[in-house]
Amino acid sequence: MKQTITIRCAPGTADWVAAELRLMDYPIVQQTTAGVQTRGELDDCMWLNLQLRTAHSVLLEVGRFTARTADELYKQARELPWEKWMRVDSYFSIDAFVRNETIRDWRFASLRLKDAIADRMQALYQRRPDSGKEKDQVVLFLYWYDEGVSLYVDTSGETISKHGYRFRPGKAPLMETIAAGIVQQTRWQYDKPFVNPMCGSGTLAIEAALLATNTPPGLFRENFGFMHLRGYDSSLWAEMKAKARAEMQQPRLQIMATDRDFRAVTNARRNAEEAGMVDHIRFEVCDFADTPLPEEQGGVVILNPEWGERLGESTELEGVYKQIGDFFKSRCGGYWGYIVAGNPALGKHIGLRTSRKIPVPLAQQEGRLLEYELYAGTKRGQ
Numbered sequence: 001m002k003q004t005i006t007i008r009c010a011p012g013t014a015d016w017v018a019a020e021l022r023l024m025d026y027p028i029v030q031q032t033t034a035g036v037q038t039r040g041e042l043d044d045c046m047w048l049n050l051q052l053r054t055a056h057s058v059l060l061e062v063g064r065f066t067a068r069t070a071d072e073l074y075k076q077a078r079e080l081p082w083e084k085w086m087r088v089d090s091y092f093s094i095d096a097f098v099r100n101e102t103i104r105d106w107r108f109a110s111l112r113l114k115d116a117i118a119d120r121m122q123a124l125y126q127r128r129p130d131s132g133k134e135k136d137q138v139v140l141f142l143y144w145y146d147e148g149v150s151l152y153v154d155t156s157g158e159t160i161s162k163h164g165y166r167f168r169p170g171k172a173p174l175m176e177t178i179a180a181g182i183v184q185q186t187r188w189q190y191d192k193p194f195v196n197p198m199c200g201s202g203t204l205a206i207e208a209a210l211l212a213t214n215t216p217p218g219l220f221r222e223n224f225g226f227m228h229l230r231g232y233d234s235s236l237w238a239e240m241k242a243k244a245r246a247e248m249q250q251p252r253l254q255i256m257a258t259d260r261d262f263r264a265v266t267n268a269r270r271n272a273e274e275a276g277m278v279d280h281i282r283f284e285v286c287d288f289a290d291t292p293l294p295e296e297q298g299g300v301v302i303l304n305p306e307w308g309e310r311l312g313e314s315t316e317l318e319g320v321y322k323q324i325g326d327f328f329k330s331r332c333g334g335y336w337g338y339i340v341a342g343n344p345a346l347g348k349h350i351g352l353r354t355s356r357k358i359p360v361p362l363a364q365q366e367g368r369l370l371e372y373e374l375y376a377g378t379k380r381g382q
Helices: 014-023 042-051 070-078 106-125 176-185 203-212 234-246 262-274 313-331 344-350
Strands: 003-008 030-032 035-040 057-066 091-099 138-145 148-154 194-196 255-259 281-285 300-303 336-341 356-362 365-373
Touching: 003 042, 003 148, 014 030, 014 035, 014 176, 035 042, 042 057, 042 234, 057 070, 070 106, 070 148, 091 106, 106 138, 176 203, 176 356, 194 203, 203 255, 203 262, 203 281, 255 262, 262 281, 313 336, 313 344, 336 344, 344 365
Parallel strands: 091 138, 194 255, 194 300, 255 281, 300 336
Antiparallel strands: 003 035, 003 057, 030 035, 057 148, 138 148, 336 365, 356 365
């Protein structure tokens, strides 16, 4: 019987997750700012953990009820068949989102849920399972808003927003899920060049290569929450990974990543090796303005400059953005240009009219992906 699956994501990226689900023929039941609901079973959760590029976690609903107080939460939760999902010798942890007027601290609600589960196990098996903060085994999620309670098993465990290949982040690091979403928002066609000056740790170039080769990000990970649940079939998981590998492609890609910092390029190449994408990306140490661009037009050139989060940095970066604009105008004709702008106001120093301004969540601030159509010759000539 299919159950509700809630996929959590960064605020503002639910459209990205919904688009991925539609491509995999999963229905969209409901969508919020930071989540998308679909329906399925445990094996669907396994497949989604393997394939999704822009998600944070995959939650499988195991109970829903109303509760006004923590005691009511305890009573209702104790009636649920937790023995169906976990063993008495399991280790479990609880994460929660709580907005209830009777609860001042979400940790108290989590404690009452933990007690309900442990007491049920004690009554059934005369033994209580261990629990704590680590998310490396069974992970549960409590969503309690007003009087509505939904309880989930978090089939991801640790967040899947980290794709498992990046060990050396750069100065303006992009979360892997955000980088994957950004690449999918561009107009890049896989048979055209993808050029990433200011590559930092190489996340944009690596995610582009993973996307073009149809390499699932879940292949890099060895431990998921679903592996510790009752009902997990290791042979089915092996079949899923084999199927995913069989569907990977080996296209001829023109992906280039450059940075003036030798250490950044070294780290980016190491990250690409971890992701198995190093053969698809050409790395080079140079200033962004000296990045060699393939003559073929219709490609993408994308930069992620520092964001200028501290006072005074924005003024210093105005000159950098002007130089990027000069680079676009003098060398990138026929390409689509993109800037990941943590401070969108700096975009006015590019000196070009944007084609689109796509909202992108960056760390603790709202950024934009600025798109520029870079004409070969003059726009009037075109």
